[in-house]
Amino acid sequence: MDSLLKHMVDMTGHRDHTMLDISVISAVQELANASCTRVLTLAVVRGKMFVRPRAQIVAGEAATMVGTSDLQQPGEPIEHYPALAACLARHDASAEVTNDSGGHTLWLPIWLGDKADTCLEIVNPTPYTSATIQVIGGVVSVYRNFQNLLDYSERDSLTGLLNRKTFDDQLAKMLAASADQESLTLPGELERRQHGEEERQWLAVVDVDHFKHVNDRFGHLYGDEVLILIANLLNTSFRAQDRVFRFGGEEFVVLLRGTTQDNAWKIIERFRQNVASHDFPQVGKVTVSVGFVSITAFEPPVIVLGRADQALYYAKSHGRNLVCHYDELLSEGLLQSTESNDTAEFF
């Protein structure tokens, strides 16, 4: 019981998802005397569910996170986990199978309402006793409640998008992934870079055009409705592995994980068109302007944001309802870098 309490105190002492994941698998590993415990992300990509480990612990070893660069892959299709797939379809609390090698695997989806985007997986050489399942169930409930609380503190209350507070952390993760990628110089890399085919991370700043006019003409309630619908369009236009933030007001930021320049253009342009062709109830047509830039490792967030912001304001001053790429504007001489060592204009 002492050990259980110690784990509960440890779990609830963290303020970020990564440490919470590490502490829950450490707790479950010890309490179940398991040979391996993993936290799995259940991600829906283009309507299909994928399973991707994000933290794991093997008996006798330290818990580890799965590398950020690996997160670019959607993971294994849920069909590779038939017992888990059936458990999710039935909204069950757990599923258990005996493997060919005689080991026992227990899955515990973390249900938030009728959705589960996380699941614990516990592998044990011996069957689970009902007492063990009960204790693990208690730990999982605390984990779920605490994850819920953390999630609430990281999201914007109007749109449900990630808030400004979480941006630096997410950008740091993406910059680390981009550093990993840049350290790998594969054959043909130089040619791919020259042709814009190299996969990079991207940051886009999105701003609703003439939003003040929407508020003035239709009132703040309709203005809020427009922001919610644009948040929905952001969520459906970008991929599950990208990150969408509301920075406040009518400004949004998107972090796009590893993709080529051509694809970044296409994805962002598709989002701009999705907004422009959407019928906003009562309000009618609304457009957005977007500035985007590639994310380079070791550059401070303020510099990256400042560049995307410069491209955004170029779009605003050239007719709006436009997507502009910072590096392209710079190379065409349409923008000048305003960066100095200690100043960068942004927001």
Ligand SMILES: Nc1nc2c(ncn2[C@@H]2O[C@H](COP(=O)(O)OP(=O)(O)OP(=O)(O)O)[C@@H](O)[C@H]2O)c(=O)[nH]1
């Ligand atoms: N309804 C609503 N309005 C908001 C919210 N936050 C900020 N605003 C409004 O957003 C408007 C932003 O206006 P401006 O910064 O002048 O920009 P704009 O009218 O979009 O013009 P451009 O960006 O130049 O195209 C202001 O009227 C703010 O009051 C919000 O949460 N809800």
